[in-house]
Structure formats: C-alpha cells, structure tokens
Amino acid sequence: MNKLEQKALSELESLQRQSLRRYLRSFDSFSGPTITLNGQLLINFSSNDYLGLATAPFLRKAFADAALTYGVGSAASRLISGTLPPHTLLESAIAHFKQTEAALCFASGWQTAAGVIPAIVSQNDVILLDKLAHACLVDAARLSGAKLRVFPHNDTRRLRHLLEWATSQYPSSIILIITESVFSMDGDLCPLEEIVQLKDHYGACLLLDEAHAIGVIGPQGSGLAAHLNLSHRIELQMGTLGKALGVAGGYIACSKNIADWLTNRARSFIFSTAPPPPVAAAALAALRWLLSPEAQTRIAHLTHLRNQIPNLLPSFAPTPPPAAILPILLGDEKLALQTSQQLLNLGIFAPCVRFPAVPRAKARLRISLSAAHSLDHLHQLAHALQKIIPNIPPPLTISKPIA
Numbered sequence: 106m107n108k109l110e111q112k113a114l115s116e117l118e119s120l121q122r123q124s125l126r127r128y129l130r131s132f133d134s135f136s137g138p139t140i141t142l143n144g145q146l147l148i149n150f151s152s153n154d155y156l157g158l159a160t161a162p163f164l165r166k167a168f169a170d171a172a173l174t175y176g177v178g179s180a181a182s183r184l185i186s187g188t189l190p191p192h193t194l195l196e197s198a199i200a201h202f203k204q205t206e207a208a209l210c211f212a213s214g215w216q217t218a219a220g221v222i223p224a225i226v227s228q229n230d231v232i233l234l235d236k237l238a239h240a241c242l243v244d245a246a247r248l249s250g251a252k253l254r255v256f257p258h259n260d261t262r263r264l265r266h267l268l269e270w271a272t273s274q275y276p277s278s279i280i281l282i283i284t285e286s287v288f289s290m291d292g293d294l295c296p297l298e299e300i301v302q303l304k305d306h307y308g309a310c311l312l313l314d315e316a317h318a319i320g321v322i323g324p325q326g327s328g329l330a331a332h333l334n335l336s337h338r339i340e341l342q343m344g345t346l347g348k349a350l351g352v353a354g355g356y357i358a359c360s361k362n363i364a365d366w367l368t369n370r371a372r373s374f375i376f377s378t379a380p381p382p383p384v385a386a387a388a389l390a391a392l393r394w395l396l397s398p399e400a401q402t403r404i405a406h407l408t409h410l411r412n413q414i415p416n417l418l419p420s421f422a423p424t425p426p427p428a429a430i431l432p433i434l435l436g437d438e439k440l441a442l443q444t445s446q447q448l449l450n451l452g453i454f455a456p457c458v459r460f461p462a463v464p465r466a467k468a469r470l471r472i473s474l475s476a477a478h479s480l481d482h483l484h485q486l487a488h489a490l491q492k493i494i495p496n497i498p499p500p501l502t503i504s505k506p507i508a
C-alpha cells in the first residue's frame with residue numbers, strides 16, 4: 106500500500122473512533138417539506154430551503170426557459186464572454202433588493218467569500234473575525250494573508266479591545282470585521298447595531314454574511330441589516346442564492362467602486378466560469394418573487410412556525426428562534442448520531458452536526474424550519490423528540506394545525 110492510501114485509511118479509522126466519520130447518503134428526491142431516503146418518506150428538517158422554493162414550479166420554469174434561451178453553461182468567465190442578460194439583471198436586482206449601488210454574483214457563497222476577502226485585504230491589513238463564522242469566511246480570511254484575530258462569539262467587549270489594538274498598531278491599515286447576521290449552527294443573531302457602532306467609531310469596515318437571514322428576516326426577507334435599517338452603513342453585504350432563494354450562487358452587495366474593484370481583483374470571479382445562465386435566471390426569478398404578496402404570506406407562515414416552537418419544545422427553546430434554525434445541543438457525538446438515527450426511524454430527518462462544523466463535544470441536531478412545513482409537521486417532530494429524549498416535558502397542547 107502506498108503512503109497516500111495508508112494515510113487515508115488511518116485518517117478514516119481515527120475519524121471512525123471519534124464518531125466523526127461522514128458518509129454520503131444518497132436521497133431519492135425531495136420536495137417541499139419531505140425527502141425520500143431508500144423509498145422511505147421523511148419529514149425534512151435538514152434543508153436550508155427556508156421558503157420551499159427549491160422545487161417550486163415557477164422556478165423550474167424560469168430555469169428551463171433560460172436553458173432554452175441561453176444554453177446550459179456560460180462557456181466563459183464573466184470578464185471574457187460569460188456575462189449574459191440573466192447575470193446583469195440578477196446583479197441589478199440584488200443591488201435593488203439590498204439597497205446598495207451595486208452587486209456581483211458568484212457561482213456560490215463559498216466562492217464569494219474566497220474571492221472578496223483576499224481581494225480587499227492583504228498582509229498589511231487586519232481581519233477581526235467572529236469565532237463561530239462559517240468555514241468559508243475563516244478560509245478566505247486565512248487566504249488573504251491579513252493579520253487575523255478571532256473574537257469570542259458575539260463578544261463586543263473583546264471586539265472593542267481588538268479594534269483599539271488594531272487602530273493603534275496599524276493606523277493606516279484596513280480593519281475588516283467579519284461576522285454573520287444568523288449563525289449557521291447556533292441560529293442566533295449577531296449584535297449588529299453595536300458592531301456597526303463600533304466599526305464606525307474606529308473607522309473599520311464590516312463584511313456581513315446574511316446567508317441564513319435572507320428570505321427569513323427583515324422587510325421582504327431582505328436580511329438583518331435592512332431590518333435594523335443599517336444597510337447603508339455596511340460596506341460589504343454577502344449572501345447566498347442557494348438557501349432561502351432555493352437556487353445556487355452567492356453575491357456581494359456593495360458600492361459601485363468596490364464592485365468594480367472586485368471585478369478586477371476577486372480571483373474566484375475572474376478565473377472561474379460564470380454561473381450557468383439558467384441558475385442566474387432562476388435566482389433572479391426567486392428574488393423577484395420575494396417582493397410578491399405571496400412571498401410575504403409565506404414568510405409570515407415561517408414566522409408563525411418559529412413562534413410556535415416554545416409551545417412545542419419548551420425545554421429546548423423557551424423563546425422563538427430568531428431565524429429558522431433550531432439547534433438541539435446533545436454534546437456527545439455518538440449520542441447525537443444515535444438520536445438523529447432514532448428520529449429517522451420515526452420518519453423525521455434532522456441531521457446531526459459534529460466537529461468540525463461545531464466544536465468537539467458540542468454535537469447537536471440542527472433543525473431547519475421551512476415555510477413548506479405545516480404546524481402538523483412540527484407536532485410530529487415534537488412527539489418524536491419526546492419519545493427519544495424522554496426527559497423533555499410533553500409539548501403543550503396547542504390549536505389545530507393551520508392549513
């Protein structure tokens with residue numbers, strides 16, 4: 106056996122021993138609130154499809170129409186000949202939606218971070234990053250070569266000290282704070298008002314990743330920055346088109362000058378094939394839909410479901426989750442895996458999240474709510490959890506599920 110094979114085997118064995126080994130599970134299909142695994146229909150609490158758009162007929166049609174009009178691939182990078190009407194329309198729509206001068210779209214949220222952060226800061230600059238920031242933000246921050254300091258999650262006191270330090274040590278550098286509006290594994294919000302105040306006070310900049318806020322929080326689902334009327338004070342607003350918007354891709358919304366700069370500097374934008382036209386067209390259709398009355402009804406339904414959580418799962422969530430993510434902390438990796446499997450046996454798919462997605466011994470079930478769920482789906486989840494984790498009190502009896 107060669108060295109590489111040996112290493113692969115020993116790494117896999119080590120992961121297995123720690124209950125950290127992953128396997129791909131191939132699902133048959135999913136649609137709205139359900140997912141099918143080996144022929145078994147499950148209620149799906151795993152997806153980031155917060156508004157149930159990924160399988161929506163009108164988006165399938167937008168996708169198919171664009172494929173017929175423009176083809177399935179862009180065949181070139183954006184700066185060569187890969188920029189087509191769906192891309193430019195999508196970027197204007199994002200800028201309008203986020204109330205910024207400009208926006209750029211990328212093939213994914215990951216590529217957005219990997220392109221944007223190293224384009225705007227380098228060795229001479231400073232990044233201050235929340236401890237629980239998404240892996241793509243961590244990797245992009247490292248890739249940039251900037252001096253990197255991590256502050257404890259949402260700890261604005263510590264952030265203030267770091268800003269104090271950075272401005273005195275590097276007075277002419279760019280100091281970039283990076284955080285998220287909704288944290289992907291904990292489901293909590295960042296203290297955005299305080300962070301923006303600190304940022305302005307110290308002359309720093311902010312990159313806010315709204316991946317899990319878009320479609321869930323704020324006017325017409327436009328995110329936490331808009332909800333707090335802070336959009337105009339945030340230099341870089343990032344997000345994904347693959348979660349609540351149901352399609353794929355990432356974006357950065359910013360000033361015209363920064364967008365032009367990124368067009369010239371962001372390597373994942375320059376050296377990668379442009380997003381396929383059907384993807385951009387479907388994302389555009391999803392964004393336009395978000396402004397419709399039907400979308401408002403759907404967001405309101407999701408809000409209603411979130412508000413029911415404390416009634417249904419009082420010992421896990423005494424207050425409604427601030428977004429659509431509900432972590433159920435179990436700690437031990439093996440226990441979390443077993444619990445997830447037991448739920449699966451009861452027809453519920455709630456994935457187990459383990460290191461390195463979360464710290465060691467902080468394994469959890471990550472329940473994602475979607476507007477595609479009915480209240481009855483939540484009842485079933487509550488009953489199943491109650492059966493498996495018996496020390497949670499029974500859910501309160503609440504009104505009949507709404508249609």
Ligand SMILES: *Cc1c(COP(=O)(O)O)cnc(C)c1O
Nearest residue numbers: 213214215239289316345347354
């Ligand atoms: C999912 C996610 C991303 C990456 O977006 P993709 O479009 O899936 O690549 C970035 N940031 C956060 C916080 C995320 O949760």
